[in-house]
Amino acid sequence: MAEIRDDALLLRRVPFSDTSLICHFLSKEHGRITLMARGARRPKSSFRASLEPLYALQISWKPGRTGMGTLVDVQRGRCLLEPSLSLHGLELLAITSRLFQEGDPHGFDETGQALALLAERGEQQGLCAAVWYLLDVAGWLGNLSHCWHCDADAQQMMYWRQAQLLCESCGDNGRNGSKGMRVSAGLRKSIEAVLAGGNVRLHAADAACWRDMIRQALQEHGIKATDSFKV
Numbered sequence: 001m002a003e004i005r006d007d008a009l010l011l012r013r014v015p016f017s018d019t020s021l022i023c024h025f026l027s028k029e030h031g032r033i034t035l036m037a038r039g040a041r042r043p044k045s046s047f048r049a050s051l052e053p054l055y056a057l058q059i060s061w062k063p064g065r066t067g068m069g070t071l072v073d074v075q076r077g078r079c080l081l082e083p084s085l086s087l088h089g090l091e092l093l094a095i096t097s098r099l100f101q102e103g104d105p106h107g108f109d110e111t112g113q114a115l116a117l118l119a120e121r122g123e124q125q126g127l128c129a130a131v132w133y134l135l136d137v138a139g140w141l142g143n144l145s146h147c148w149h150c151d152a153d154a155q156q157m158m159y160w161r162q163a164q165l166l167c168e169s170c171g172d173n174g175r176n177g178s179k180g181m182r183v184s185a186g187l188r189k190s191i192e193a194v195l196a197g198g199n200v201r202l203h204a205a206d207a208a209c210w211r212d213m214i215r216q217a218l219q220e221h222g223i224k225a226t227d228s229f230k231v
């Protein structure tokens with residue numbers, strides 16, 4: 001079968017046998033794919049230097065007749081994040097890896113956009129913006145201007161329960177009479193402004209609240225929150 005070439009991001013490398021790696025990529029035109037990199041763990045393999053996460057990669061592979069395809073070549077392009085942000089970048093890829101599964105046609109552009117948000121905004125705010133954006137494109141979040149349960153326009157104070165934004169009356173139906181976490185109009189406005197690229201200074205309490213909202217959203221969908229979202 002003919003070789004295929006595409007732009008890609010490396011999501012995960014899993015050792016296979018003594019010498020090979022199974023690599024999970026998000027590719028631009030072919031979505032999420034898994035490829036065998038034969039011999040990639042040998043000291044002299046040309047794959048060793050190029051199979052890195054957080055770089056723009058161009059990969060070539062031969063599709064498998066039945067199962068997994070075989071990686072043929074990897075060209076490493078530019079690094080997508082400054083070194084000081086690479087740990088956050090890896091956190092982002094771990095979340096991406098759970099959001100876009102094998103065969104999913106999406107993910108490459110979305111992850112690129114999330115990494116760009118992180119690169120622009122830096123550190124904590126950038127990571128929150130990037131993860132929020134990914135959860136949104138994955139369809140897990142709604143618009144912050146109304147209650148996600150009854151669709152009523154958002155009031156001054158809203159509540160975050162089981163990763164849903166709720167109005168006061170919908171919030172009242174919580175277990176143990178608890179409404180969930182308070183989400184002020186100010187924070188909702190700030191989140192929208194950050195995602196739109198605005199230069200927003202979040203109060204420490206608002207920043208902590210946003211982190212907690214994300215942590216709960218990840219948890220609600222069975223994704224282990226990374227250290228950055230622990231409270």
Ligand SMILES: [Zn+2]
Binds near residue numbers: 148149152166168170
């Ligand atoms: Zn409601």
